[in-house]
Amino acid sequence: MANMLPRTAGSVLPRITARFSARCLPVLASRRLPSPLSVLSVSKPANAGGAQFYRELHQSQSYKSHEPPARSTPLPELFSLRGKVIVVSGGARGVGLTQAQGLLEAGAIVHAIDRLPVPEDNGDFAKVAARAKNELGTSLTYHRVDVRDQKALNEVVGAIADEHGHIDGLIAAAGIQQETPALEYSAEDADKMLGVNVTGVFMTAQAVARQMIQRKQQGSLVLIASMSGTVANRGLICPAYNASKAAVIQLARNLASEWGEHGIRVNTISPGYIVTAMTAGLFDAFPERRTEWPDANMLKRLSYPEEYRGAAVFLLSDASSFMTGADLRIDGGHCAW
Template structure:
């Protein structure tokens, strides 16, 4: 989802690093104490527990919300169909689970032959069906395959009758100096992170406009679209995320008359198995990255779930063309 290291449709490690889960991931996660909602504790892979949030839609405020004692019903996503690209694993799957908990029906798009090999996707899908009264469906697609992408999104719209939202979280990363970057690598980076996001948003908006339905699109950018990261050499990646922020503004301007809102989320550094690999290769980043923001810690995938629910729900009904930067104050110094 999103930071410099979202789940990826390609390699996000510097050349020469393996994509396998590092042996010392748990030790790394424990390195930073986590303080969320007043609770401070060491971080382990097993401690990334998601909170639940159920709300009714605004039209039920006078009945269901009152009888059940639930407040802020505008945050509810009940009955809404949301597509999450990059939703097969990692940050995208974490976002998908948050949307399910808020009441949405979720369709995950990813390039993986099968979703999350660790059965995390199966767990979330089972929760959706057996506990949340919803569904999580997987569709394999390369976001650069425009024809297949439109066929899949069109089929989802035809089956459900509507598409209400999108989280475009598919993306890749590569750390290479500008002088060593090849044209092929740069084209691939921009192809996935910009063109892929553009075509996914276009496919979803096309269905919304055809059905005269309003909706909300959330494109995952990065704080790296605003600043150059000290000590991290990613010229093509940073340029691609700046392009995503600008793309969202333009799509918001063009599609606003159809009732379609378009915003971006720009995360800071996120703890994932992939960032753990980077810390093994560059140990100094383990302390330098947390020290670069005002909260003096790294973020975790579940800390962006609420932002996605906010932007997809009626709680943000007058918000479009905006970038929601969630970086621990990294860019505010």
């Protein structure tokens, strides 16, 4: 390679190398470079032992703003939601109502929001609300609001926070589904899908987080995504729905990165195929799915809404105090093949 250099360059390089060696190497040799361990401990006071350093860190204001649960807290208490105020969007029926029931059983005060009429005639909702009051010593309250109506959403969430003096968590379960081939999708249908499943989830999380930040309190937000946000479902033609759930997963990561400094955690739950009234109708229209869907996962069965209650309680409770920006995929191993 030296033969390829111009003659002048070949004569200059040795002189530059010699000059660097004469001037710089003795200086570098006289200086002691820090070890990796000393770099990690640069913030530690010079005269403080490990215990003192830990105490000073623990007592600092910045650390207190993100105070974790006491390490001595008994495990069952970490999972308790007693006294916590939780909002559940899409809580009038289906997966949202089932999640609300699980939160009530863990002690939470639950406010369900949905665009459906007040569910006075909804036997399931009325039963859950009655059980909350008479058996569990808590409450389930219904608010009719469309998650795409930002003004109304902020008013409702603000009133909930004012009523209790705090708001502690959210399950954003409101969502819609539409099975239509991509070439047949209309712009109006795509806008509606993304409006409810993405913008609606975003605005709901924003409304709850705004109340938390104004009151300088920590909290946890759980956005319901789907395994369809990670994979394209074989035989299920839902391009806009799948795109919306992928957006929810990415939205949660970004909200977690922005709101973490306020002590607000944001995670997603990605369910697999669930047996609901909607899927029951699909089985009538597509009988082959009764066997194809269970065969697509490792447990060879479909899931039920009740199987996601524990995950929601975990993410909303202190049991998951160091978990944020994560997707908890519960799909029977569908995506693990």
